Amino acid sequence: MSRWWFYLAVLGGAALTSWALSFFVSALARRVGAVDQPDAGRKQHARPVPLLGGLALWGSVLGAAIFLWNAGWLPDEHSTAGVLIAAGLGSAVLMAVGFIDDRFRLPPAAQLLGPLVAASVVLAGGVRIELVTNPLGGVFSVPWWISGWLTFVWLVGMMYTTKLLDGLDGLVSSISAVGGLIIFGVSLAWDAPSAATGVLALAFAGSCIGFLPHNLSPARLFLGEGGSVFTGFTLGLLAIVSGSKITTALLVMGVPVADAAWVIVERIRHGAKIARGDRRHLHFRLIERGWSPRQVVALLSSLSAGFGMAALVASPKGKLAALAALVVLVTWLLRWSRKPRSA
Numbered sequence: 001m002s003r004w005w006f007y008l009a010v011l012g013g014a015a016l017t018s019w020a021l022s023f024f025v026s027a028l029a030r031r032v033g034a035v036d037q038p039d040a041g042r043k044q045h046a047r048p049v050p051l052l053g054g055l056a057l058w059g060s061v062l063g064a065a066i067f068l069w070n071a072g073w074l075p076d077e078h079s080t081a082g083v084l085i086a087a088g089l090g091s092a093v094l095m096a097v098g099f100i101d102d103r104f105r106l107p108p109a110a111q112l113l114g115p116l117v118a119a120s121v122v123l124a125g126g127v128r129i130e131l132v133t134n135p136l137g138g139v140f141s142v143p144w145w146i147s148g149w150l151t152f153v154w155l156v157g158m159m160y161t162t163k164l165l166d167g168l169d170g171l172v173s174s175i176s177a178v179g180g181l182i183i184f185g186v187s188l189a190w191d192a193p194s195a196a197t198g199v200l201a202l203a204f205a206g207s208c209i210g211f212l213p214h215n216l217s218p219a220r221l222f223l224g225e226g227g228s229v230f231t232g233f234t235l236g237l238l239a240i241v242s243g244s245k246i247t248t249a250l251l252v253m254g255v256p257v258a259d260a261a262w263v264i265v266e267r268i269r270h271g272a273k274i275a276r277g278d279r280r281h282l283h284f285r286l287i288e289r290g291w292s293p294r295q296v297v298a299l300l301s302s303l304s305a306g307f308g309m310a311a312l313v314a315s316p317k318g319k320l321a322a323l324a325a326l327v328v329l330v331t332w333l334l335r336w337s338r339k340p341r342s343a
Contacts, residue, residue, distance in 0.1 A: 014206030054227020064203035086125020098226020158236030180205030182308035
């Protein structure tokens with residue numbers, strides 16, 4: 001089998017596994033009472049929707065990792081045994097806390113436990129952001145006493161970005177699929193062509209793609225707490241393991257990151273709780289301006305794909321320029337979306 005046929009098989013196999021597992025997870029969620037009820041505010045779905053969808057993504061990625069390990073692709077130079085075991089344990093913690101939250105509705109402080117423990121486990125497994133690209137050429141070596149904190153903040157930040165973004169059917173899974181595909185492309189250029197890092201990113205993208213038929217509007221299955229943070233955890237971890245491609249991940253996730261930062265600032269300004277959901281996010285404002293949920297998902301996913309493609313071909317200076325353009329674009333979108341429709 002040629003390399004590209006193998007890549008296609010990994011993508012398709014992960015997608016099919018995730019799609020099939022979603023039926024089982026949906027039945028499980030209904031059986032245990034992990035169901036999201038609509039309300040008059042942020043949750044405007046027409047009928048109760050099962051949670052726990054992240055278990056389908058997690059199971060698909062875990063299955064792909066086990067297959068690659070048995071096939072001799074794992075561990076490798078970048079995805080070492082320690083990193084893989086830590087990633088598995090950390091993601092299992094996220095799934096466990098997410099399951100409990102989806103069933104019993106934990107307070108925000110308890111929800112934070114999962115991301116904090118998962119990031120700590122990965123750090124214990126030896127994952128570090130050790131190099132940062134210099135836009136003027138070369139790289140910066142991050143001192144060891146900074147790299148741990150930087151890695152921890154990066155992973156928790158990515159987890160909370162996707163958590164806060166998870167308010168519209170199919171949005172997180174679509175952007176996460178784009179992120180996985182972009183990291184796959186970057187890893188091909190940076191790693192040896194057969195490196196498993198890129199194949200893991202491809203399997204993650206496939207798991208998100210397979211979940212989409214269940215999750216696009218009108219959704220029949222939600223990611224739930226565990227799934228919403230698992231996607232950010234995986235993207236953040238892959239960005240590090242694929243060669244500290246932090247700028248690349250920021251370009252892919254730039255719109256959600258900027259939106260999350262803006263919403264947090266707005267909540268602080270108005271005295272609202274940071275962790276309490278509301279309709280200040282860009283995707284909700286676009287819907288209020290008459291966009292359909294699928295149109296919003298298509299727009300934001302296309303922006304992520306466009307900036308991600310720029311990361312594949314741009315020089316370090318070009319990536320810096322793309323980040324600046326992204327900030328300008330998001331600022332304009334946020335200001336425009338706040339105007340009344342009649343304006």
